[in-house]
Amino acid sequence: MVVDSHLVLGGDPVGAGVGLGALGPLPVAQMIALGPLPDAQMIALGLLPDAQLIANGLVFSSIIVLGSVGLSLVYDIADFPNFAHGDLMTVGAYATLAVGGFYVALPFPVAVVVGTAAATAVAVGTHWLVFDRMDVGPLELLIASIGVAFVYRAVLMQAFTSGSQSYDVGGRSPIPALRTVFDVALTYRQLVILAATVLLVVGLHVFLQYTTMGRKMRATSANGSLAKVSGIRTGRVVLVMWVVGGVLAAVGGVFLGLETLVRPRMGFDLLLVLFAAVILGGIGSVYGAMLGGVVIGMVHELTPWIPLVPTRYDKALAFLIMILILLVRPSGIMGGGTSR
């Protein structure tokens, strides 16, 4: 079963914005005659997305950003699209579940740290056991990464059953202050997700810009062979890249589990959206992946507001954006010229 994230994310799915399509075409003359509209009216007419959709979009974007940054890093530095990245998020979600109630009941924040560490170890272990040992081209690595994704999921299904589960932690209720002031239903969980994502993204920025390892990583990303020639130990850079990608993916997986449910296919189902974000931002650009993640995440949640597109086609919309970008600007909005 695919759980529609709107139903869980949207505090008020029924009243969440009315599309222009639903209203039918509005005569332009009439719109002009109305003059500038007050915000409330613009929202009612579907000209502006309402605050609730934007809040949902930001929360979903956070999860996408966490996933797509790691995916972009691996794509760039290891030079293959890692189809196991979505399932790495799933591993993070389940590892946290395992120590957060399923097998052991640690306090949730501790469980997240332990689960993230475990998932990161899985990412690094996979690199050592599988990808690093293969003397093959990017296409073969890509195919092998699908195998890795399946092995992850198979082990999780055997260990945790194929069904859906949820974290035993509170914070599901909307924050009253936000509700009264902005008329937005944002839960405590969602606030934590937003804050933690901002922290992680800022942390990554500081790491990339102000530490020696971060600079080496950017150099390797810009030109792998040149970095090797200039004495950068690319092996260590690749290792750190898997750690960074693994941590972000695992935390993203936990957040996805908090927002929807913990399911064996949760990460694989998100893969298309992650790739759309990475390609939109431009493969090889971490900041592009962040921007792409925000755009795709917002579009995904704003579908109810976009005319003529039924909500159930939110993923199709992400796919469409990806195809359009490939048609008009394959290097992405912030990418260099690595289209060939």
Next chain:
Amino acid sequence: MSTTGLEYDGADLGKDALLRVEDLRKEFGGIVATDATLGVERGSLTGLIGPNGAGKSTLFNLVSGFLDPDAGRVYLDGVDVTDRRPDEIAQRGLLRTFQTPRTLEGMTVRESLLVAPFDQPGESILPLYFQPGSVTDTERELLGRAQQLLEAFEIDHLATTPSTELSGGQSKLVELARAMMTDPYVLLLDEPVAGVNPVLEAELTDHIRRLNDRGVTFLVIEHDMDFIMDIADPIIVLNQGRVLVEGSPEAVRTDERVLDAYLGGVS
């Protein structure tokens, strides 16, 4: 089109340089890789030398359509081919080889020669089922031609050898034979004797000369100075993307600017 690929048709190709490059410019990340104007005369065997990073391979990639230039034009036999795809440029008679020999995994030497000729009827799907006879006829003709070329290059014993099992020098010979399957007017060779043993190098030199005598125009990149000074005339020296000197091997050898450029490249 000749049947053996060994004779040059000698079609009328106009009076100007066969290959003209005008202000052809390419930057990578703000660094100018190539910014050159040069011409390759019909029937010449022109050498292209320069220190590492002088932009020789970039120039090849621009001329053969594998890179899009930032500015400038390329004329092949008076026709502007600047924005053409690599395959269109090849079809106009300009063939190139690559610096590292490209081996075709899963194909024998003979197969790798047969693939070269343009517009074979069997390259479209419908004739395979509705006119198999014409496909067979062409294949038979091409097989004969491949055999002749393999014999001419003295590699006919390698016909059914997998391409991946060739030595570096053998690959270079196969590349040359493969290019000749298409009756090219111009051949761009990227380091044809790099990593080739002296015996095969002498053979390659003979083959290139022989083809040049029959009318094929060559533009050759090579770091082996003895080889290029022996075989090429004129020689064009590139430095930092620009043409530094153009002239006979003697003139280039004695030009101090060339020496400076190479010393500058070394230090």
Next chain:
Amino acid sequence: MPTDDPAGEDRDAGTDEPRVGWRMPVSTWWAGIEARESRTLVGLAAFGVAVALAVYVGWLNVSYVLPLLGLAGMFSLLTLGLNVQWGYTGLVNFSVIAFWGIGAYSAAMTTAGSGSPTGLELHPIVGLLAAVVLSATLATLIAIPTLRLRADYLAIATLGFAEIVRIVINNERDYTAGSAGIAGIPGLFAWVPSALRVPLPGATLRVALPRALVEFAVVASMVLFVYLFVRRLQLSPWGRVQRTIRADEDLAQALGKNTYRFKLQSFVLGSVIMALGGVASVHLFINFVSPDSLDPIRTFYVWIGVILGGSGSNRGAVLGGLVVVAIREAPTLVRDQLTDAVFPPRVLTDALAPLVSPSAVPVLDVGALFARLNVGALQLFLVGALVILIVRYRSEGLLPPKRELVWSAALEDDDA
């Protein structure tokens, strides 16, 4: 290995040509086969004999084996299609099962009656045409933006496309019946009785499952037809250009080949073959289709079939269909058969009773261990682990393609 023997090279190239093969004595044919190939063929023959024996003595039921062989044939159509894309050209298509679904739903929506929301009840030929047109169009639409770019973009786009197809079919209930699926697709051989007894003088001849036999024969002939079709492509100059693109696309372009056109043809052709597989499977074995059949794991079953059979080899692809069914069935067999037959809990407990204390015995209940096995998880694990191992050890597969592929008629007449 360099060889100076001209007779040897012609024999090598000629073994793939049936006209030569039929004229050749069996011993010559066997001598021309490489060691790996002969091992595979021996193994295959042994497997066939074992299955036949098992059916004969009654261990396996014909009604179990025949549909599985039909399913293998259906998967062979998919592996043959993917082999054109991946084996010939090196294109990564993760939409295999989506194209199968496009074929299956085209047939279902045009030909089914009351079981379908559309209820058109048109002739099956209409469904076939719709499947071809729709699959070719959609394949072209995915290919246009991606084939000019780096090879991995096609992989990403097809992964997304497969998901979109599933979402659309699940949601457009007015046309596809959503998750309920479309039933009542006309079976092409419904007029063949499902059981048959022929009264002969003095005895009654019982023909086992005549309909299933006919359906299997139809699938087998489809596989043979597609096999002959794509093999001619492979041996042709067209296939030669595709192999060049797979090995080195730059070189193909430098030799004047419009690689975009060739890749487009290969992708569209392979996808149409997959859609034909979809049409066949809803008109033959099970006259029902639902989005459950579009699970992405099936795409990777097909991938296993192609790379384990031998990328680029059509015989390998046909064998791959059998491999797929084996992998799909193995986990169920392990759970159901081994649990009860091989490890009956009582036997083990009794055998071990003298050795261990009674309280430890339940721990050694292997049967219970297998019973807890999640079949879905084990199938997934098998597929994943096999993919990794094949790529890791650069396996050529069970029946790798011939060393040289030449338009054989040209070679043959050359000698004459």
